[in-house]
Amino acid sequence: RSSDLHTEGDKAFAEFLTDEIKEEVKIQKQKNLPKMTGGWELELNGTEAKLVRKISGEKITVTFNTNNSIPSSFEEESEEGKKADENEPDLVSTPNFVVEVTKQDSKHNLVLDCHYPEDEMSHGEEEDDSDIFSIREVSFQPTGETDWKDTSYTLNTDSLDWALYDHLMDFLADRGVDNKFADELIELSTALEHQEYIKFLEELKRFVKCQ
Numbered sequence: 001r002s003s004d005l006h007t008e009g010d011k012a013f014a015e016f017l018t019d020e021i022k023e024e025v026k027i028q029k030q031k032n033l034p035k036m037t038g039g040w041e042l043e044l045n046g047t048e049a050k051l052v053r054k055i056s057g058e059k060i061t062v063t064f065n066t067n068n069s070i071p072s073s074f075e076e077e078s079e080e081g082k083k084a085d086e087n088e089p090d091l092v093s094t095p096n097f098v099v100e101v102t103k104q105d106s107k108h109n110l111v112l113d114c115h116y117p118e119d120e121m122s123h124g125e126e127e128d129d130s131d132i133f134s135i136r137e138v139s140f141q142p143t144g145e146t147d148w149k150d151t152s153y154t155l156n157t158d159s160l161d162w163a164l165y166d167h168l169m170d171f172l173a174d175r176g177v178d179n180k181f182a183d184e185l186i187e188l189s190t191a192l193e194h195q196e197y198i199k200f201l202e203e204l205k206r207f208v209k210c211q
Contacts, residue, residue: 004210017205024198034187038176047196053176059102060175066193069095071118093189099177108140111148112172133182135168
């Protein structure tokens with residue numbers, strides 16, 4: 001027989017988790033993951049996701065991780081909004097994502113580190129044309145290397161000439177990374193994050209019950 005510790009607290013904890021899992025499964029929007037338009041192939045490794053697309057001799061890889069992808073300001077907003085709306089707003093996952101562009105016969109990949117600025121996520125009607133994501137950093141990294149080098153020059157976009165920044169955004173859009181893509185990525189990441197959360201609760205329940 002197992003000699004693992006089982007307390008009344010553990011029993012109550014396991015019962016709570018059973019109920020919690022049922023609730024989370026109930027609010028899960030869809031069992032299948034939302035599809036990305038544009039011919040992107042999805043590869044999953046735990047909480048890390050890769051979207052890969054090949055276009056005219058180029059390979060575009062978008063990598064993101066659902067860990068810590070729900071903005072911390074979300075909780076404050078939901079507290080304020082409770083009076084006006086009794087239903088809690090849906091949690092939305094807005095992960096940082098890295099776009100890697102690989103050209104045939106090139107020794108280096110162009111790597112663009114992107115994120116969703118929190119002030120842009122409120123989709124104001126008057127801001128229909130504004131980008132919902134931003135490029136933070138740009139660098140070249142050796143092709144085929146998984147560990148990127150700190151010795152490669154990294155361009156920070158904070159003080160960048162706006163015309164160069166616009167060309168970089170157009171460069172991404174021409175390769176399928178635009179506002180529509182960024183919107184779809186939020187939907188996919190939100191579904192993945194929720195899936196991983198349910199898996200975590202199930203694992204936690206098994207651990208508490210020592211199954």
